[in-house]
Amino acid sequence: MVERDPPVTTPVPTPAAFDETALVARARAGDAQAFTALMTQYERKIYRLAKHITQNDEDAEDVLQEAFLKAYEHLAGFQGNSKFYTWIVRIAVNEALMKLRKRRSDHTVPLDEPVDTGEEMVNREIAVWEDNPEQRYSREEMQGILDRAVESLKPDFRTVFMLRDIEELSTEETAEALGISVPAVKSRLLRARLALREKLTRQFKRKGEDVFANL
Amino acid sequence: MLTCKQFLQELNDYLDPNTDAALKTRLEAHVSECPNCFVIVDTTKKTLQVYKGVEPQAIPEDVKNRLLKALERKIAAREPAQT
Secondary structure, three states, X not given: OOOOOOOOOOOOOOHHHOXXXXXXXXXXXXXXXHHHHHHHHHHHHHHHHHHHHHOOHHHHHHHHHHHHHHHHHOHHHOOOOOOHHHHHHHHHHHHHHHHHHHHHHHOOOOOOOOOOOOOOOOOOOOOOEOOOHHHHOOHHHHHHHHHHHHHOOOHHHHHHHHXXXXXXXXXXXXXXXXXXXXXXXXXXXXXXXXXXXHHHHHHHXXXXXXXXXXX | OOOHHHHHHOHHHHHOOOOOHHHHHHHHHHHHHOHHHHHHHHHHHHHHHXXXXXXXXXXXXXXXXXXXXXHHHHXXXXXXXXX
């Protein structure tokens, strides 16, 4: 039986064995395959984030490419104080917001609307939901309902919602990524959550049981 | 007792498992007495659950291919500088 030498290069790990720290170390040492593995791990999330912020397929693709290419280019400067994922999200958010600003300057959508912290909470839809709405809709229908609800939010709100509740950045990380204060993150998140709740309740409320609406 | 408006301003804290116990107790007292806010809490939790339950879809094949090509070009452009 022929003895074989162990493989010289470490194989790219499967998602189950994904070790971000090790891959980042290898990528920083010049292992392009390791960087590709990092990209493969996160490209879906970054693309989704970019699409939700820019609401434009072409811009989202640009953001996806620019984010990963910049990350590759500046990998040596990545200190490892935060997770690679948090870092790439921040790069992608910056790219997406730049796209959004450019698009807005081309069109008519207002940009930095002041955040209303006077908190006029509008809760018109106070109704219990039907049981397990996820089971009533196909995966695609559900995805469409959720996407449309997010896309209807003001950009400031939906960006905070995406970072905090979908990408699960901390309040502090979100504030840093967006260059806004922690109280502003909290305020925008609250408004975003309540607005989404309102929109989804219109969709998912149990028929004929708007029982609390007039209390 | 908190008003509904005051409670809603603290809704994120109510949903945050790390909120301190004293504040949580005050918020809990309001929810237990107020059917409207109880429903708002419940449907806000469900809103967050449905979003968290959705995995991102695969990116389109052509987008993925262009991303890989762009990275290959970047890597190729860097290689001479490293030798």
